[in-house]
Amino acid sequence: MRINVNNLTFAYSQRPVLKKLNFKLESGDFLSVVGKNGTGKSTLIKCLLKIVTVPNNTIYFDDIDINKLKKFFNVGYVPQKLDFAYEFPITVCELLSCAYLKRKDAHFTSIINGLDLNPIYHQNINNLSGGQLQRVFIARALLNYPKILILDEPTVSIDAESITALFNILKILHSQKVTIILSTHDMEFANNLTDYYLVLNEKGEYKNLTKEEFCNVSEYI
Amino acid sequence: MFLNIFREIIEFDTLRYAFIAAFVIGIISPLIGSVVVIRRLSNIADTLSHFSLAGVVIGVFISKIIPLSFNPILMGIAFSIGGTFLVEKIRNFYKNYKELSMAIIISLGVALTGLFISITEGISTSFTTSLLFGSIMSVGKFDVILILFFAATIFVFIGFYYKQVITLCFDETYARISGINVKALQLLITIILALAISIFIELVGVLLISALLIVPVASSILISRSFKGSIIISLVFSEFSILLGFATSHYLSLPLGSTIAIINMIVLFIIFFIVKINTIKFKKEKKEKKEKKENKNKASKPD
Numbered sequence: 001m002r003i004n005v006n007n008l009t010f011a012y013s014q015r016p017v018l019k020k021l022n023f024k025l026e027s028g029d030f031l032s033v034v035g036k037n038g039t040g041k042s043t044l045i046k047c048l049l050k051i052v053t054v055p056n057n058t059i060y061f062d063d064i065d066i067n068k069l070k071k072f073f074n075v076g077y078v079p080q081k082l083d084f085a086y087e088f089p090i091t092v093c094e095l096l097s098c099a100y101l102k103r104k105d106a107h108f109t110s111i112i113n114g115l116d117l118n119p120i121y122h123q124n125i126n127n128l129s130g131g132q133l134q135r136v137f138i139a140r141a142l143l144n145y146p147k148i149l150i151l152d153e154p155t156v157s158i159d160a161e162s163i164t165a166l167f168n169i170l171k172i173l174h175s176q177k178v179t180i181i182l183s184t185h186d187m188e189f190a191n192n193l194t195d196y197y198l199v200l201n202e203k204g205e206y207k208n209l210t211k212e213e214f215c216n217v218s219e220y221i
Numbered sequence: 222m223f224l225n226i227f228r229e230i231i232e233f234d235t236l237r238y239a240f241i242a243a244f245v246i247g248i249i250s251p252l253i254g255s256v257v258v259i260r261r262l263s264n265i266a267d268t269l270s271h272f273s274l275a276g277v278v279i280g281v282f283i284s285k286i287i288p289l290s291f292n293p294i295l296m297g298i299a300f301s302i303g304g305t306f307l308v309e310k311i312r313n314f315y316k317n318y319k320e321l322s323m324a325i326i327i328s329l330g331v332a333l334t335g336l337f338i339s340i341t342e343g344i345s346t347s348f349t350t351s352l353l354f355g356s357i358m359s360v361g362k363f364d365v366i367l368i369l370f371f372a373a374t375i376f377v378f379i380g381f382y383y384k385q386v387i388t389l390c391f392d393e394t395y396a397r398i399s400g401i402n403v404k405a406l407q408l409l410i411t412i413i414l415a416l417a418i419s420i421f422i423e424l425v426g427v428l429l430i431s432a433l434l435i436v437p438v439a440s441s442i443l444i445s446r447s448f449k450g451s452i453i454i455s456l457v458f459s460e461f462s463i464l465l466g467f468a469t470s471h472y473l474s475l476p477l478g479s480t481i482a483i484i485n486m487i488v489l490f491i492i493f494f495i496v497k498i499n500t501i502k503f504k505k506e507k508k509e510k511k512e513k514k515e516n517k518n519k520a521s522k523p524d
Contacts, residue, residue, distance in 0.1 A: 049398055072398040079394070088259050090391060090448040098387040099399065124446040144399050 001074065001147035001179050002026055003048075004060040010040070010047055017043045019204035025196075027147070028177035030170075032190035035200035041183040042080065044200070045152050048181065049077060061148070076146030078137050080153040080183075089124050092117060092136050100143045108143065115139045115165070131162030138169060148179045155186045163189065191215070226468050238365045239357040240467065243477075245372045246424055246433070247463035251441070251455035252375060253417050254434035256410060258442070259390040263435050268323040269304045269418045270430040272330035274352055276300025277422065279333065281348075282341040292363060294419055301415035304330070355426035355478035357467075364423060371420055375413065382406065387448065425478035432482035437462065440489045443496050458488050 008021040017040040025031055033041045046052045048059060050066055059066045096117075100108050112118060115135045120128060125136065134154060141149060151170075155163050163186075170193055174180060184190050190197075197214040199207045230240045257266055280296025304326055311322035338344055351359060379386070389396040389406055397403045418430055425433050441454035466481035 049394060051394055071400045071402065073400050075398045077395065077398055088255075088391075088442055088448070089445050089451050090387075091446070094387070094448045095391065098384040098391075099395065101384055101399070122447075140395065 002060075002062050003148065003179060003181075004063070005048075006058055006060065008044075008047060008054065008058040010043060010052070010054065012043075016204045018047070018200075018206075021206055023196075023198055023208050025179055025181075027179055028174070030174050030180045030193055030195045031182070031198055032194040032196070033181065033183040033198045033200065034185070034187070034190065036202065039200040039202055040204065041200060042152055044198075045077075045150055045181070045183055048150060049075070074145055074147040076141030076144070076149040078134070078141050078149075078151040078154050080156060087126065089126065091122050091124055092128075093121050095125055095136065096140055096143065099140045107145075111139050111142050115169070129159075131158040134158045134162055135165065138166065142169075142173075146178060148181070149173060150181045152183045153185065154182070155184060155189050167193065226471060229471075235358055235360075236471075238360045238362060241365050242360045242368050242424060243357060243463050243467050244460070245368050246421060247460040248456065249372050249375050249417070250421070250433045251437050251452065251459045252379065253414060254438040254459075255452060255455065256386065256390055257414060257434055258438045260410075262414070263431065264320065264323050265305070265308065266414065266418060266431050266434055268308060268326050268330075269301045269415055270422065270427045271327045271334075272304035272307075273297040273301035273415075273419045273422060274427045275330040275333035275337070276303075276419070277352060278337040278341070278344075281344060282337045285341055285343065294364070294367075294423065297422060298416055298419040300330075301419045302412055305411045305415050351426065352422065353426045353428050354476045355422070355424050355429065357424050357470075357477045360423060364420075368420060371416060378409065378413065382409075386410070425481060429478040429482045432478075432485050433459070436482070436485040436489055440485070440492045443492050458485070462488065 003023075003025040005021055005023050008018055009016065010018040021044070023031070033044060035041055043052070047054045048066075050069075050072075054066065056067050057065055061069065096108075096112070097104065102108075112121065115138060117135060117139055120132055120136075125133065128136065138154070141151075149170075154166055158166075167189065170180060170182075174193065180193075182190060182194065191211070191214075194211055197207075197209045197211065199209060199214070226236075230236050257263060274297070276299055277293045277297040279300070280291070280293030283296070284291060284293060308322045308326050311325055312319050315321050338349060350356075385396070385401050385406055388399065389401060389403060389410075393403060396406075417434070421430050421433060437455040437458040438451070440458050441451045445451040445454050462481050462484040466477055466484050469475060469484075470477040470480040
């Protein structure tokens with residue numbers, strides 16, 4: 001799926017966070033959004049997912065303005081801080097079965113097996129570690145055949161083993177032409193996967209860089 | 222006691238209607254209550270019940286001045302649904318104090334109730350008490366049909382939208398991006414909640430609706446490990462409190478709503494106690510394990 005962000009400006013009350021942001025992604029592109037805390041990485045993701053209201057004609061999915069999209073389709077999202085109803089018990093099995101709007105099939109089972117969720121399949125989600133929870137949410141994001149996958153700081157608070165597992169999954173998805181947007185602080189993780197960088201700063205300014213340009217210009221890191 | 226009450230249920234229409242209403246409400250209240258708790262709408266249940274009360278009283282007022290007989294509960298239902306929209310509208314005026322909208326609607330509901338009780342001729346104290354604390358014995362054939370129809374609607378709704386409702390309740394953002402029509406589903410949930418509140422008023426009264434909807438769920442989530450488990454446990458608690466409350470209130474001439482609420486509370490406090498004991502036990506075991514490990518390490522270290 002193609003994504004076109006065209007002159008996107010976004011402000012919280014009077015504080016501008018994104019100023020006339022532009023970038024284009026073709027199907028299968030991998031974009032890493034980097035920048036210090038408070039530079040608008042999460043805000044950009046909120047805009048892309050329409051969690052906040054964005055102006056018309058600023059974000060297009062496959063040439064359709066997201067404000068004109070009646071429903072989102074084929075978008076997978078792995079949140080940073082899981083916006084999730086904690087305390088109420090629900091097992092991994094229940095969460096994923098409900099998120100998969102079809103009956104369980106081979107695709108469902110392959111994701112469960114691929115992410116090694118069988119040992120925790122019947123556990124209460126509130127008793128899982130950060131890494132286990134992350135894997136569950138990656139599985140959920142992959143269930144409905146995403147053409148766009150958006151990940152917000154997925155390597156924060158997970159162990160090295162889970163980071164490697166995530167790295168391998170993203171590599172496979174990238175090879176399957178899924179468009180991926182990754183917001184991260186983890187440059188090592190991003191650099192081994194990404195095609196393009198979007199660098200944001202505190203003034204709401206931005207730079208679009210290729211992987212090579214980014215590696216050569218240390219001032220952005 | 223229970224055999225006698227069953228005999229009486231078969232024998233007397235009033236008791237039979239009351240029993241059917243209580244039993245069905247015992248099934249549907251934890252289903253609705255679970256959604257309310259997960260969506261953090263516990264306060265809105267109270268808000269709507271107070272606003273719905275105003276609707277019932279205004280319904281009585283209208284029925285006194287217009288020579289048409291209609292059930293004031295219908296007006297309560299209209300107010301309950303209207304209240305949900307008012308809460309949403311008022312919420313938009315405050316960015317950081319969104320809960321203010323509920324306090325405003327409660328105040329409006331109570332004020333309207335007080336006003337219309339005072340200007341409506343012939344409203345008895347027993348009528349207002351029954352609105353506040355419920356009066357199951359006033360349940361008639363029409364109410365039973367209404368409750369059964371409502372329960373059937375909920376089961377059909379759950380049958381069709383189970384996965385969507387659970388996904389929406391636990392994670393609204395994910396629900397939206399996975400193609401679920403969140404606005405429409407939210408509207409349906411709100412309407413069901415509003416209807417439930419208006420219908421439950423007759424059974425337990427305005428002040429105890431939360432006890433019926435929320436407390437069995439609050440008890441079950443402390444001891445269950447899965448969503449299905451929590452629904453089953455809350456159903457058991459709900460039916461236990463309603464059936465025991467029904468029998469107790471009937472024989473001891475106690476108000477049903479209060480009896481059910483107190484039984485629910487007793488169950489909740491027993492669970493608090495069990496959870497506390499388990500936590501202490503768990504901490505003790507953990508400490509003992511840690512000490513054992515430390516002692517082992519000390520013993521294995523060479524001097």
